Amino acid sequence: MFDTQLFKDNLNTSWLGHNFFYFEELGSTNTYAKSLNKADSLQGSLVLADKQSKGRGQYERNWESDPGENLTFSLILEPGSADRLTILTLAFSLAVADVCEVQLKSSAKLKWPNDVLVEGKKIGGLLTEAIFNGSALERLIIGIGLNVNQKVFSSGLKDNATSLSILTKEDYSREKLLTAILTKAEFYYRLWLKKDIELIKSINKRLIGYGTWVKLDINGCKKEGEFKFLGINENGALVVLNKDLEVDTFSYEQIRIYPV
Secondary structure, eight states, rough: OHHHHHHHOOOOOTTOSSSSSEEEESOOOHHHHHHSSSOOOOTTOEEEEEEEEOOOOOGBOOOOOTTSSEEEEEEOOOOOOOOOOOHHHHHHHHHHHHHHHHHHHHHHHETTTEEETTTTTTEEEEEEEEEEEEEEEEEEEEEEEEEOOOOOOOTTTTBOOOOHHHHHHOOOOOOEEEEEEHHHHHHHHHHHHHTHHHHHHHHHHTTTTTTSSSEEEETTTSSSSSSEEEEOOOOEEEEEEEETTTTTEEEEEEEEEEEE
């Protein structure tokens, strides 16, 4: 069971994670975060469950996680604007990757748009959902799953998923890992607010395929030809160079990137 007191004792952020909702079991932390009444500000609120019975990943896929072994949580943000949300999601992915790298002492990569991979296997994933009041952004929910101490995955995932424990043969304090992720996430959130170009550079360096020729799948359709992946720009749009050396940008579409 998650030790909430140990988590609070180690938390050293200024605001992220201080308003904490913990559940032994919950359908989905994202769904719960969306259901909270906005009587007061929810900025920085953390919702964590030891077990999610209806955990979701990208494209409505189920998120597999053994109870009490991993981190499954959601963060509530109130950025005030719906601009550059792709960058914010990737910034939080970067926070997870940073913490994984410290533990593993090896590289963790970002797979567009929201996965964290180590040695080609998925160790973490994010699901971002926005709540609007009319045309105004009311809150942003960033759901995060990180495989920590899980040793075995189902037959459908074992070739594609991994965990910190599988990679190092060690067990980890989920409480301390979470505080480390929140510290990094808060730092990157500040950079995001300032529109700091260094955040874009840090994200691009971690993106799988960055600087190489790739193939694109847009809304389920393969796009003809090959493209040089130039990463994301300051607005969060995906940027590629086509064979005619023209720059193409893509925003809001469902895009998949495949190395050539």
